[in-house]
Structure formats: structure tokens, C-alpha cells
Amino acid sequence: MSVGVIDYEAGNLRSIETALEYLGATYVVSGDPDRLADCSRLVIPGVGDAAAAMDTLRARGLDRLILDFAGRGLPVFGICLGAQIVLDSSEENDARCLGLIPGRVRVFRPTRTEKVPHIGWNRAAAKHHHHPLFKEIPEDASFYFVHSFYPEPESGSDVVAQTEYGVRFASAIARGNVWAVQFHPEKSGRYGLRMLANYLDGAAHGDGAPAGDVQPEGARSREGDSA
């Protein structure tokens, strides 16, 4: 199993690398679709601007790689900005995004009590307790957030967990083999690491994916694949 971490110059990837290392995962960090094509999982990390991120992804052909990956039923995991660009579009500079999960990305409006960005630890109340993302994670666990925009999937059935910050927003979303979280599991202590491990394990067994959607490890084959 090799995890591809997409490098599209959207922030520092060191923390996701160290978390994957800690979990004993084999991973490749690259912005080159050819180097990522053989991976069995794809992580889309990142912080920053959605429009700029999409431009970079398109310029490098990484958008096609992600869509192809998702289309083949392989597990894709978006984190923070990566959780926003899996939706159709973003209010951030009217970015058109990947469209893997129907919905859009909205901006927080500052209020008297809620500062923007939303920075710090907050709960993510699991709406679907059976989703493998939250396996062995207590209900009152907290996760670390840093963001000014939030995902708003069209369908409530794509919402895995919700968080309160002035509004109640979808902090974890999933459709089939595409999972995404607005917070940073790699910076959310033990339970964040557990969630990453859940992605690495659960997705491999096809939990959370529609039946037959995820091919078992090693079963896929694709022309041009080596190793």
C-alpha cells in the first residue's frame, strides 16, 4: 500500500508526512501525476486559496489524476482545503472545483462572538456513527481547525459529522470512496491519528464505499503501471 500525497504548493506538507510516518504508512509526496499514478490511496492536503489551488492542480494535470482515481473507486481523502475542492465550487474567488461531491464551499461571516478564521479545537459530532472514519473515536473528541471557508454538500447524506461555529457546518463529508475533513487530523492528537489510520485501514477494506466500488488491494491493474 502506498499513499500518494498531492503537492500542489498549497501550504506545508510536513505535518501530514510526519503523521503518515508515525502510522507506518508508505507514502509519496509529489506534484507529478506520473509519480502518484501507482499509489493505492490519495491524500489531498493543503491550506490556502481554493482558486489558486485549482489553477495549480489543473496546470499539473493533478485534477485529472484525482478524478481518475476517484472514478476507479480508489480511496481519496481531502484535508482542509482538500476537503473544499472536492465539492463543485467555492465562494472563494468563485473557484470551480473538482465536483466529486455535489455542493459548494461557503465563507464564514464574522460575528460579534465568532472570529474568522475559525482557529482552534472544536468537536465534530458524527452524524453517521457507522462511518469508518469515526471508528473508535469517542463522541466528545475534538479536532484542530484553521479555516475561513466551510463545505456545504447538497445532500445531507454526504455529511458525516458537523461542527458548530456560529453556523452548524459539515466538518466531515463522504460519498463512496471520497472522504474529506475540514479539520486537520494530522494535528488533532491521538484521535486525529486514529482517524488517519481509519482512512488507511477502512478504505482498504471498502467500508464506507458503495458495494463493489473499491477494488481490493493489489487487484487493480492499469496499463503502464509498473511496480
Next chain:
Amino acid sequence: MLEKRVVVCLDVRDGRTTKGIRFKDNIDVGDPVEMARAYYEAGADELVFYDITASAEGRGIMIETVQKVAKEIFVPFAVGGGIGSVDHMREVLLAGAEKVSVNSQAVRDPGIIDEGARRFGRQCVVLGMDAKSDPQMPSGYRIYVNGGRKATERDALEWAQEAVDRGAGEIVVNSIDADGTKDGYEIALTRLISTNVSVPVVASGGAGTPEHVVEVFRDGAADAALVASMVHFGDYSVEDIKRTMAGSDIPVRMRW
């Protein structure tokens, strides 16, 4: 609901922590990596390392320390102290810190905030400020630099607002008057800054008991509270502080 953060602060000189001689549990208290791990496991929501080294060699050691810490702890941490350029900020962030804190250098050259925010994102750029009560200033507080030793002509509130406009994503407000007293944070200063800027404010200086932490959240409108000697010397654990917070209905992360 957003939880209030307890941030543990470690001063590092030449790769060794300068406080913590009475830390519990037989930990090598001089080793910032060991201490970071211990506080991570003890429930600290965030850590901040202040490099109080003067030399260039010391700076290199600090980068190595940051790299080691990044492999051990999975909560955010910031690095500050002597950050003199945007390249230096980059070095610290690439070593694995989430945030970098600028203080005196930002007063001398405020453009470092703009440039840092533009290059790394404002969530990475923390403004540390040392303020001291001064009735001559418009807000009643004056900014000091060089570890609080040198007065400037800047007003604390004006500086905080300017820094946020320039791109600071968070402000650590250190009270020179309260620092080291263990009599509690300076509530009025913290509240003044926190209620007049749009970014989170971390209260610093003066914490001696968990009740002080409660007070700065309840009355000082702080978003996070920095603690140092009260935990380093084993008087209280991070959990003691958090239990007291939870008992006062302050939202706090209790699972770690």
C-alpha cells in the same frame, strides 16, 4: 463550540529548555523534545517554543529541535524568538512548526508580517507583543521590544490592529507588568486587544493558578492562554487547569 486553548510555552537556549527543573515523572527536563512529548501526552492544546539563543549556531540547533519535535507531537506548535527575516520564518515552518511568532523584528520592520502572510498564509503568522501600562498612550499601553527591555513609541492597541491589517493571524499579548508575578494575567489589557481585533488572542504573562486561566477566558475574552512556570515546576498539570476550566463551564478539550 470552539474550545479555549491551553498553550504551554517552553524557553529554549542552545537546544535546552531553561525552565522545568522540577518537572514530574523523571523526564529529562532539559530536553525540549522530551518536554514537548510529555506536554502533548498531558493534554496541551498547543505548544510554543521561544528561542532565547543569541548565536547563529544556536539558531541551527533550534531548527534541529523543531524537526525533532514535529516528529513527536501531533498538535500544533509555534516557534518564536529572534525571527529576523521571511527566510528565517520559512526555515522554521519547513522544519515542521505550524506557526511562527514575530515580535521585535516586526516592530522594526512591519513588512515582515505582510510578506510572511502573503508567502505562508496568515494562519502561520503570529504577532507576539510585549505591552506595559502607560497612561500617556492612547490605549493606556505601550509596546516594548528586545524582551521587554526597550520602550517604543507604539501604542499597543494601534499596533495590534495594524498587525492584523498587515496579515497577522493571531496575537500573543504579553503583559510586562504581570509577567513573572504569578498574580494572574492582566485582564484589562487582554480584553482590550481581544475585543478590538478580528483574530484570536493568546493571553500571556502572570499565570500562577488554574483560576487565573479561568479568569482570563471569562473576563479577559482570551481565545487561548499561555502557561509556563505553573506547569513546568509541577505546581499544576495541564489536566488540573483543564478540569478547573471545565468546572467553570469554559469549553475545553478534555479528551486526548
